[in-house]
Amino acid sequence: MSFLEVLYFIVPSAIFYAAPLIIVAIGGVFSERSGVVNIGLEGLMVIGAFIGILFNLFFADTFGNATPWLALVAAMAAALLLSLLHAVASISFRADQVVSGVAINLLAIALALYLVKKIFGKGQTDFITERFGRYNVPFLQDIPVIGPMFFKSIYNTSILAIGIAILAWFVIYKTPFGLRLRSVGEHPMAADTMGINVSKMRYIAVMISGALAGVGGAIYAQTISGDFGHATINGQGFMALAAMIFGKWHPLGAMGAAIFFGFAQSLSIAGPSIPYIQEIPSVFLLILPYVLTILALAGFIGRANAPKASGKPYIKGNR
Template sequence: MSFLDVLYFIIPSAIFYAAPLILVAIGGVFSEKSGVVNIGLEGLMVIGAFVGILFNLLYADTFGAATPWISLIAAMVAALLLSLLHAVASISFRADQVVSGVAINLLAVALSLYLVKRIFDKGQTDFITERFARYNVPFLSDIPVIGPLFFTSVYNTSFFAIGVAFVAWFVIYKTPFGLRLRAVGEHPMAADTMGVNVARMRYIAVMISGALAGIGGAIYAQTITNDFGHATINGQGFMALAAMIFGKWHPLGAMGAALFFGFAQSLSIVGSSIPIIQEIPNVFLLILPYVLTIFALAGFIGRANAPLANGKPYIKGQR
């Protein structure tokens, strides 16, 4: 197997694994830029995956090939509603945001498994029939090297995820809304003085993070697992959280980190069929993303600064 063949093998699968991570990590960026820590990403992804699969199974006959996309919308709405719970707790009720996030994670897994057992009378759902289809992009897939790397047997969801990352960058850094969002996360009192409604901005940010995490979860379930059970998401939300930090709370950085983690994940799965990587014990590939995140945080890859007011409830009139 030549080096290029190896690349043709790994890169598409890396992008494939990265797509959900990108979306969820971008969701995390929105929430944390506004000053709300969102450990609940994992739970929001779980709800997204569950509702996505459920909707797909129930309405596959009605919507045909469009079902996966419409399922994404259903998943988005469900996760958005769950994220409201986190928003109310951490913004209005001044709860410890990490604890509230932990509660969201527990609740999401328990609630979706409870419903799975209620509806299907077993531990996991059936497999979906309508899935996202792989296809070759016309013309572009004929380009040598780049074609097979990026445009052959791809999912539309991957392009969607990368597009969202760029849109998020534009919204956060180039619009008045983004400026207010960042201001609320850095110095809420100053923003409040300038007439920005801190609570409203934070609610919107958390809801965006919920929506994106829901879509990410549904994409993961509808491209990778194709059913829903207790181990469907299994830490992908925390991986996205790591990508967000590794990307230094920047949408494009988060995208890059998510792509890299996707690469690491696909290595640990497809690596057994690649000569050089076969030699490395699987466990090193499995822990690679986590170890790298720890190194990144310890400052070996440049200092990463969280938004200043991240994790602190804003109490009007308090110095």
């Protein structure tokens, strides 16, 4: 296998594994840009994965090929509702945002596994039959070198993730809404004096964060695992959080970091088929994504500057 053939094999796989991380990391960007730390991305992903698989199993015969897409909508709605708990606790009641996020994580996995046990009578769901398909992009797939690497046999979810990242960049940096969002995350008092409703903006940002995390969870479950159990998400939300920090709270930076982590995950799965890499013990490849996550955070968290008001409840009238 030549180096180019290895790239043709590994690059689409890396983007495939990165897609859920990109979407969830973008959700984290929205929340933290508004000043609300969302450690609960993992739990929101869990709920999204659970609802996505449940919808897929129950409605596959009704909606056919459209089922995975409609499952994303159901997962988005469920995770958005759960994120409201975090918003109420963090914004209205001014609770510690990290503690609230951890509570969301614990609640989500406990609730999902309890419902799985009640519905299916076992520790995991059945496997879905309706999945996202692969396709070739007309004309673009014929471009030498780049075509087979980026536009051949790709998943719709990969295109969706990249599209969401670009849209998020435009919304946050090129629209009045994005300016308000960033202002309440940097200096909420100044934003308040300019007539911006700080609490409203933060609620909207947390709900967007929840919705995107739910979509990411449903994509992960419907493309990678095919079912839902206690280990389906298995740290993906924390990896997305790391991608957000690694990307310096910027949508495109978060996308790049997520692709980096997706590359590590694809190596852990596809490594045994790649020359030289197949000689590395499989256990090292399996832990690679998590080791890189720790190294990225350890190396960059001190140099990456979060929004100034991130994690700080806003009390109107206080300096």
